[in-house]
Amino acid sequence: MRFTELVEVYGKLEATTKRLEMRALLVGLIERLSIDELPEVLYLSQGLLRPEYEGIELGMADSLAAKSVALATGLPDPEVLAEARSSGDLGTTVERLLENRSSAGAGLTVAGVYQVLTKIARASGEGSQETKVQVLAELLHRCSPTEAKYAVRFVLGKLRLGVREMTILDALAVAFGGGTKEARAQIEAAFNVSSDLGLVAQALARSALEGLGEIHLTVGRPVRPMLAERSPDLADVLKRMEGRAALEYKYDGLRVQAHVPQDGPVKLFSRRLEDISAQFPELLVDLPKAIARRPAIVEGECVSIDPETDEIRPFQEISRRRGRKYDLERMQQEIPVCLFLFDLLLEGDRSQIDEPLPERRAHLAKLVRPTDRIRLAVQKVVENVDDAQAFFDQSIADGCEGVMAKSLDPGGTYHPGGRGFWWIKYKREYTQGLADSVDGVVVGAFHGKGRRGGKYGALLMAVYNPDQDRYESFCKVGSGFDDAALDALPKRLKPFEVDDRPEGVLTELTPDRWITPTLVLEVRGAELSLSPIHRAAVDLIRPGAGLALRFPRFTGRYREDKGPTDATTSQELVALYRSQVRQSSATTSAPE
Ligand code: ATP
Numbered sequence: 001m002r003f004t005e006l007v008e009v010y011g012k013l014e015a016t017t018k019r020l021e022m023r024a025l026l027v028g029l030i031e032r033l034s035i036d037e038l039p040e041v042l043y044l045s046q047g048l049l050r051p052e053y054e055g056i057e058l059g060m061a062d063s064l065a066a067k068s069v070a071l072a073t074g075l076p077d078p079e080v081l082a083e084a085r086s087s088g089d090l091g092t093t094v095e096r097l098l099e100n101r102s103s104a105g106a107g108l109t110v111a112g113v114y115q116v117l118t119k120i121a122r123a124s125g126e127g128s129q130e131t132k133v134q135v136l137a138e139l140l141h142r143c144s145p146t147e148a149k150y151a152v153r154f155v156l157g158k159l160r161l162g163v164r165e166m167t168i169l170d171a172l173a174v175a176f177g178g179g180t181k182e183a184r185a186q187i188e189a190a191f192n193v194s195s196d197l198g199l200v201a202q203a204l205a206r207s208a209l210e211g212l213g214e215i216h217l218t219v220g221r222p223v224r225p226m227l228a229e230r231s232p233d234l235a236d237v238l239k240r241m242e243g244r245a246a247l248e249y250k251y252d253g254l255r256v257q258a259h260v261p262q263d264g265p266v267k268l269f270s271r272r273l274e275d276i277s278a279q280f281p282e283l284l285v286d287l288p289k290a291i292a293r294r295p296a297i298v299e300g301e302c303v304s305i306d307p308e309t310d311e312i313r314p315f316q317e318i319s320r321r322r323g324r325k326y327d328l329e330r331m332q333q334e335i336p337v338c339l340f341l342f343d344l345l346l347e348g349d350r351s352q353i354d355e356p357l358p359e360r361r362a363h364l365a366k367l368v369r370p371t372d373r374i375r376l377a378v379q380k381v382v383e384n385v386d387d388a389q390a391f392f393d394q395s396i397a398d399g400c401e402g403v404m405a406k407s408l409d410p411g412g413t414y415h416p417g418g419r420g421f422w423w424i425k426y427k428r429e430y431t432q433g434l435a436d437s438v439d440g441v442v443v444g445a446f447h448g449k450g451r452r453g454g455k456y457g458a459l460l461m462a463v464y465n466p467d468q469d470r471y472e473s474f475c476k477v478g479s480g481f482d483d484a485a486l487d488a489l490p491k492r493l494k495p496f497e498v499d500d501r502p503e504g505v506l507t508e509l510t511p512d513r514w515i516t517p518t519l520v521l522e523v524r525g526a527e528l529s530l531s532p533i534h535r536a537a538v539d540l541i542r543p544g545a546g547l548a549l550r551f552p553r554f555t556g557r558y559r560e561d562k563g564p565t566d567a568t569t570s571q572e573l574v575a576l577y578r579s580q581v582r583q584s585s586a587t588t589s590a591p592e
Contacts, residue, residue: 001037003108003143007150008047010415012160017097017503019170019469022163026171030342035205039198040114042168047159049114051196053222053273058121063150063449065090069152072138073097089500090156095149110121112418113151117325118153160516166422167468168197169452171475176204185211190215192224192416194355195273217351219295221257222269224417226343228404228425230436230572232579234388236423237405238513246357247391249378250425251340252315252401253303254322254561256280258339262294271561275354279324282332282373283339290374293348293367300341300377307336312399315557341368342377342404345414353414357406360414381408392426402427419572426427431468436576437555438463441564442519443471443502444511445493446478448486456489461552463536465570471517473507474547475525480554491520506535520559520567526550528577537570537577547573 016022021121026045043049050056053226066084070077075097083097084090096288115211123131134371136155140148153159169188177183190200190212231237238245255271266284268277269446276384277284280302288294304317315337321335344352344364351361361379369378378395382388392403406412412422413578440461448457458478462471496516501507505517530541531548538546547570559567 001033001041001110003100003110003147004115005032006041006044007146009149010159010161011146013045013163017162019167022167023170023174024182026163026168027174030171030201035202038201038205039108041110044110044114044117044154044199045159045161045163046168046197047154047157047161048166049118051198052196053275054068055153055275056121058155060136062090064133065132065155066497068136068140069094071133089153089158091149091153091349093156095145096178097117098140098143098145098148108139108147108383113139116153117154125306133438160503164469164504165197166192166466166565167186167517171431172197172201172204175183176208186212191415192418193217195224209368217297217346217353219261219297220267221275222259223297223345223353224273224297224331225255225257225271226415226417226423228421228423229421229576230419230468230579231405231421231424231426234392234426237426238382238385238388239331240424241405241407242409242419244381244383244408245388245424246287246361246381247410248342248404248406249340249395249400250404250427251303251312251316251377251399252300253318254488255299256302256339257281257297257299257345258283258287259294260294260298262293271388272563272566274561276322279321279328280337281328284468286338286371286373290368290371292369295346295348296344297346298341298364298368298369299343299345301340302337302339304335305338313336314399319557336373338373340375340377342379343414344453353400353416355413356408356410356436357412357536358408376383389516396428401429428515437522437524437547438474438573439472439559439562439566440477440523441517441518441567442493442496442515442521443473443505443507443517444509444515445489445513446476446495447512451517452486455486456493456513457486459489459521459554460507460509461521461549462507462517462567463570463573464517464567465566466481466565467571470504470506471564472501472536472538472546472574473505473509473534474551475523475534475552476509477523477550477552477554479519479542480523480556482556485554487557506538508533508535517564520564522555522559523549523551523552524555526551527580528573537574538569540574547577 013022013027028062033559053517057149066080067077070080086092104257118133119425139151143151172187173179173184186209194215203214257269260269266287268278306313317335321331324331344360347363380391395403407422442459443462444460445456446458448455458476459474460473461477462473465472495517495519498514498516501514504514527550528547529550530545534548
């Protein structure tokens with residue numbers, strides 16, 4: 001396909017916010033692509049070069065890309081930068097500058113542009129900045145004005161067409177499965193075990209839905225994690241599990257999916273499937289020692305442990321290890337960690353995900369030879385509320401945040417990417433009369449007043465609605481930020497600030513600054529109430545009304561392990577609202 005055809009579709013995608021229109025445009029695009037082009041175009045359209053878990057960054061700063069634009073247009077750097085500052089977008093700037101020069105484009109192909117972008121991404125080490133500038137300049141030189149606009153936005157990581165995974169999955173289901181619900185479910189299932197849309201699309205292009213059969217669990221390719229529902233009390237947990245459940249300690253740390261090959265390096269993936277291997281060198285060493293039969297994929301929660309007393313240290317400790325690239329030796333000494341394994345996804349060549357929990361756990365127990373740093377999560381099968389309560393109390397005493405109840409039913413297989421009542425979380429905070437915390441996405445910011453003058457004073461927060469693939473506001477949070485957090489906010493938000501409401505954000509409020517949905521923060525509040533302003537779960541409880549969190553507070557926890565689509569969902573908010581209504585009617589009707 002010619003690059004000009006692709007950017008023509010991008011122009012149309014950019015012009016619409018309607019999911020159905022987007023889907024139709026994507027279907028049209030997919031149908032025109034060859035098998036080889038398909039993965040590349042799907043990655044590109046999301047602003048990626050490879051599946052997200054590979055973590056390939058283009059890494060060009062505005063100033064660097066501006067140099068390329070200067071070279072391609074023959075204008076001095078400062079002039080380009082000044083233009084870009086006034087337009088707020090170097091992409092539009094290059095388009096305008098090239099229009100003046102009437103460059104017509106030189107028949108670039110998508111494959112050719114993809115290769116150039118890959119070259120830019122892979123340039124590293126000494127002299128790599130110059131290489132990137134040069135290579136981009138050469139590309140821009142050959143681009144038509146519109147092609148150049150998208151090429152520049154791409155290298156800056158600002159493509160932002162609003163094309164997300166869910167919409168691509170919808171489009172693939174239409175293009176290759178007649179748009180049926182079953183086809184959509186099968187395609188999503190293949191994506192959930194591979195986390196690679198390009199791979200899924202190629203299999204579909206080769207042999208339609210049958211092609212999905214070739215996509216298997218593979219070491220090195222992360223599986224989307226199985227997630228839990230919540231429950232307001234232990235009696236309810238047991239009722240939902242038909243009187244019998246496996247309870248496990250709910251460790252408050254970082255979720256880790258460990259891929260341990262037969263030989264070669266171990267890979268660790270986070271909750272949002274980022275490769276975090278480099279952050280925990282000690283686990284890379286210990287995992288092959290602890291796991292007898294390889295390859296294997298196991299899952300667990302990584303917490304910090306006091307080496308003297310073996311006690312679990314609070315979450316704040318382990319969070320200091322996240323994102324660390326330097327001083328790893330010292331960090332390993334200061335913040336020793338332990339990975340408590342709770343699941344087994346692959347053992348040898350056999351996928352375990354279709355096995356019920358008791359089988360998976362039995363295999364896991366056989367497979368693992370515990371070390372100081374690799375252990376099994378504490379688990380107990382309970383059949384009554386008293387035993388469940390005793391186990392819960394013990395888990396709190398041992399430094400955990402509650403329990404994870406897991407179904408022993410044959411249906412309790414590992415559901416990649418699924419949230420259901422097969423796993424139910426029950427945390428200490430629920431017992432303190434507070435609703436669970438909400439992981440919200442920042443979609444806007446308000447200027448501060450008084451003591452907060454000149455800074456941001458509050459953030460507009462949204463939950464994610466996967467059914468509509470959009471972000472719906474549920475509160476404006478200004479409490480809970482200490483001075484340091486407030487001071488840090490402008491810098492944190494800067495890369496995501498935009499002038500107009502980002503595509504897919506739904507709210508009746510207009511913040512001083514819109515923020516592209518990216519950052520996830522944990523907030524807690526007094527209760528959820530119906531709201532005419534906030535649009536979370538709009539119409540789901542009452543026509544025209546959304547849900548709002550009253551008296552929201554930032555807990556101080558940035559959920560860096562979550563991407564925007566991993567935030568709390570509108571549907572979860574509805575469940576929280578309903579459980580709150582149930583609880584309050586239970587309290588009011590209970591005898592004194
Ligand atoms: P979610 O992951 O459900 O979106 P969250 O990230 O806000 O929610 P929690 O509500 O605290 O996290 O609960 C789920 C998380 O608990 C899991 O993703 C996992 O990281 C952690 N966890 C701790 N212990 C266990 C366990 N024994 N089994 C499964 N998960 C556990």
